[in-house]
Amino acid sequence: MSLRSVISQILSSLKANPSLSNNTSDNVRQPKNWRHYVVHFLIALTLILSALWLLMLLGYQLGAYSPVTWIATIVIVGLLASVLSVKYRPKLANRIINKTTNKTINQKTTSKWLTGIYMAVWVVGLGWFFSIEPKQNRDWMxxxxxxxxxxxxxxxxxxxxxxxxxxxxxxxxxxxxxxxxxxxxxxxxxxxxxxxxxxxxxxxxxxxxxxxxxxxxxxxxxxxxxxxxxxxxxxxxxxxxxxxxxxxxxxxxxxxxxxxxxxxxxxxxxxxxxxxxxxxxxxxxxxxxxxxxxxxxxxxxxxxxxxxxxxxxxxxxxxxxxxxxxxxxxxxxxxxxxxxxxxxxxxxxxxxxxxxxxxxxxxxxxxxxxxxxxxxxxxxxxxxxxxxxxxxxxxxxxxxxxxxxxxxxxxxxxxxxxxxxxxxxx
Known part of the structure; x- marks a missing residue:
């Protein structure tokens, strides 16, 4: 068999099994360097601090014991927990969702949607913050x-x-x-x-x-x-x-x-x-x-x-x-x-x-x-x-x-x- 025929057969088999076509496939993971972990740590820290800022805004403006504050806190914390778990613990998130709905999730799509919803909530909070106007007529000391x-x-x-x-x-x-x-x-x-x-x-x-x-x-x-x-x-x-x-x-x-x-x-x-x-x-x-x-x-x-x-x-x-x-x-x-x-x-x-x-x-x-x-x-x-x-x-x-x-x-x-x-x- 000629060399040309051998190469042709190898290429055909690779096309039939794309997962074997290169050594960077899903079955062979490349090791992650320190930059990867630093970037993801900073992303997670930013999300957590942004949620903390929003929760403090609600507490100081509406009062820590206001029903609106408590409801908003549950929504914000729930959204943040969902974003972080889907992004960084997809297996755990899949296991929880599978137990409750008998369905699996697409990590990338679900992460994008949850992040988008969280950011929309945060932007609404930021807009509310800048809309709060100072007043002259209050019950001053x-x-x-x-x-x-x-x-x-x-x-x-x-x-x-x-x-x-x-x-x-x-x-x-x-x-x-x-x-x-x-x-x-x-x-x-x-x-x-x-x-x-x-x-x-x-x-x-x-x-x-x-x-x-x-x-x-x-x-x-x-x-x-x-x-x-x-x-x-x-x-x-x-x-x-x-x-x-x-x-x-x-x-x-x-x-x-x-x-x-x-x-x-x-x-x-x-x-x-x-x-x-x-x-x-x-x-x-x-x-x-x-x-x-x-x-x-x-x-x-x-x-x-x-x-x-x-x-x-x-x-x-x-x-x-x-x-x-x-x-x-x-x-x-x-x-x-x-x-x-x-x-x-x-x-x-x-x-x-x-x-x-x-x-x-x-x-x-x-x-x-x-x-x-x-x-x-x-x-x-x-x-x-x-x-x-x-x-x-x-x-x-x-x-x-x-x-x-x-x-x-x-x-x-x-x-x-x-x-x-x-x-x-x-």
Whole structure:
């Protein structure tokens, strides 16, 4: 028999038995490499995390004990379990279906259909999430019930009259006598900025407030906060799911800092920002006015990661100071904000001009206001002169802290900040 005849017979037999036609058939499986397992692990992890996100959205929006939440949970978990079992445990899925229906399934087709249904459910949930609108008219807690507004003087735009400046008399962490006041300030008298960090949940998480100092007036503090409803409590996780509206509070320090340091027992640190021109301070103040206008025109959502009490301030400050405030992971780890300011030269490493340089530990020791106001009487002299009480509190929390002067020029501010940053790294 010729060679040509032998090859012809072999090819004929292979056509008759396609399963033997090559060594990559169903009967001879190729070994799977590590990339295959990594890809499938990531797919499974993505599906599980997407389901978890959807379940948390339902829980925070509708309530954990809502019948709708429970029904939706059963549907989502059932769909996810079916997708994963058909995709990754087809024999088990086939055995279960065969026992209940006496039928077998086509793995590829069934997996596509189940995945498509699951993704459709998830996309509906995502669409619902983005359709949830913030509101102005809810049953708000007293301390966030009002919205700050302002008017400029017609003849002098530096004169700003605020309405609904908060000045509560705090008795306990939950009990206070309400006072919403009107206060006029002169922006031409702005003399500096202080940042206060209030630690309420360990060293990584802090609430950040900004106080504006004036040459001949007590400071005015601003705070971005969640606008809690009566009976509502804060949850960092809920802050990812459009659960809280955002609120901007303008307040006296004897209210908004006292309630944290004295009434709630949080650890509060006040840090004067160095190497600023008055134009920068004024621009940041204007940014708060713009934020008040925007929130009054249209409410916005608080977000634990992207729009919280710290990074909103950073976004506004960076518009003012630009590259002097570089992007840094500590913008999202609010408890480390003081260290960030120290490292970029905005918290002076040599605040006493030629004296012993201050380390960050020294700053934390001097900036800690709780020992300074322990036992402060928040009710004293209120009947005689409420502003005197506010002045006294603001003076006490700044004891032992050198107050930096404003820089005369941008060149001077940049040079001093660069020098301070260099000193902090030495």
């Amino acid at each position: 007293p301390e966030v019930s009002q919205r700050v507004s302002y008017e400029r003087d017609a003849t002098n735009p530096d004169l700003i009259t605020f309405t609904n400046v908060r000045n509560f008399d705090w008795h306990t962490d939950e009990d206070a006598t309400e006072h919403w006041e009107t206060r006029t300030i002169d922006m031409s008298k702005l003399s500096g900025i202080d940042v206060s960090n209030s630690y309420w949940m360990g060293p990584l998480i802090a609430h950040t407030l900004v106080s504006f100092r004036f040459e001949d007036e007590r400071p005015l503090a601003f705070s971005f906060e969640i606008r809690k409803e009566n009976g509502e409590s804060f949850s960092a996780l809920a802050g990812f799911f459009r659960r809280y509206e955002l609120s901007l509070i303008a307040a006296e320090e004897r209210d908004i800092i006292y309630t944290r340091s004295n009434a709630r027992g949080e650890q509060v640190y006040l840090l004067p920002v160095s190497h600023l021109q008055q134009s920068e301070v004024k621009s940041l103040f204007e940014s708060y006015l713009t934020a008040a206008d925007e929130l009054n025109a249209k409410p916005a959502w608080y977000n634990t990661l992207t729009s919280n009490c710290t990074n909103i301030i950073f976004y506004m400050a960076r518009i003012v100071s630009g590259e002097r405030l570089p992007w840094d992971y500590r913008i999202w780890v609010s408890g480390w904000l003081p260290n960030y300011l120290y490292d970029v030269g905005m918290l002076d490493a040599n605040p006493e001009n030629g004296g012993q340089p201050w380390s960050m530990d020294m700053w934390y020791e001097r900036a800690h206001i709780n020992p300074k106001v322990r036992g402060f009487d928040n009710q004293a002299n209120l009947d005689l002169d409420a502003s005197a009480n506010s002045n006294e509190f603001s003076a006490q929390i700044r004891q032992g802290i050198p107050i930096p002067p404003l820089a005369d020029s941008q060149l001077e501010a940049d040079a001093e900040a660069k020098s301070a940053a260099q000193a902090s790294s030495d």
